[in-house]
Amino acid sequence: xxxxxxxxxxxxxxxxxxxxxxxxxxxxxxxxxxxxxxxxxxxxxxxxxxxxxxxxxxxxxxxxxxxxxxxxxxxxxxxxxxxxxxxxxxxxxxxxxxxxxxxxxxxxxxxxxxxxxxxxxxxxxxxxxxxxxxxxxxxxxxxxxxxxxxxxxxxxxxxxxxxxxxxxxxxxxx
Numbered sequence: 001x002x003x004x005x006x007x008x009x010x011x012x013x014x015x016x017x018x019x020x021x022x023x024x025x026x027x028x029x030x031x032x033x034x035x036x037x038x039x040x041x042x043x044x045x046x047x048x049x050x051x052x053x054x055x056x057x058x059x060x061x062x063x064x065x066x067x068x069x070x071x072x073x074x075x076x077x078x079x080x081x082x083x084x085x086x087x088x089x090x091x092x093x094x095x096x097x098x099x100x101x102x103x104x105x106x107x108x109x110x111x112x113x114x115x116x117x118x119x120x121x122x123x124x125x126x127x128x129x130x131x132x133x134x135x136x137x138x139x140x141x142x143x144x145x146x147x148x149x150x151x152x153x154x155x156x157x158x159x160x161x162x163x164x165x166x167x168x169x170x171x172x173x174x
Contacts, residue, residue: 011043013054015087018109018125020047021133022101030100037109037127048097051083051104058084062097072157073150080107080147082154090151092143094135101134107147113140 013020016037023033023042032050034041043050052062060068065081080092088108095102105123112124115137123140124130133140 011041011050012057013050013083013089015089017089018106018127018129019123019131020050020091020104021131022047022103035125035129035131046100047103048093051081051091051097054083054089055081066097069150072153073146075146075150078143080143080150082151085154085158090147092147094133094140094143103133105133105143107144107151110144113137113144 011032011034013034014036017034018037019035021033021035023031025031030046032043032045032047034043034050045053048062055062055065062081065083066079069075069079069081078093078096080090083089083091090107091104092107093102093104109125109127110123111126114122114124116122116132119136120132120134121137121140122130122132135143
């Protein structure tokens with residue numbers, strides 16, 4: 001066991017989570033390396049199962065969040081999701097979530113991306129930590145843009161409803 005990793009059977013994603021990465025142990029078994037702002041955690045489930053568990057914690061499921069993305073902005077493949085929009089937890093997959101090599105990246109923690117080679121991209125997070133993801137530079141830029149669009153549309157819906165609620169509450173006193 002490495003000293004800089006904490007090992008948990010499962011883990012709850014928080015606004016401090018920067019990435020949920022596929023990790024393989026010495027036997028090749030898939031687990032998850034979770035990058036937080038100040039620590040790394042290894043959990044025994046796959047990244048997509050960790051994301052599904054987080055969605056369920058906030059009252060939905062990965063499938064439900066994917067359906068919601070489709071309904072908000074029409075994205076159906078490698079859809080970005082909001083694990084919890086009120087705390088700004090928007091993630092996008094690096095591959096199809098059904099692919100064992102799928103990792104998830106937190107949109108709000110990305111500082112910069114650089115092409116590493118034709119099949120991988122270097123992601124620099126606001127924390128200063130850098131990872132190399134198995135996704136082409138063009139695909140990663142597309143995922144970032146799609147997540148930004150989804151985030152914008154969903155945030156506008158939430159703000160609209162909040163504004164309507166405030167107006168409805170204020171009306172009796174007008």
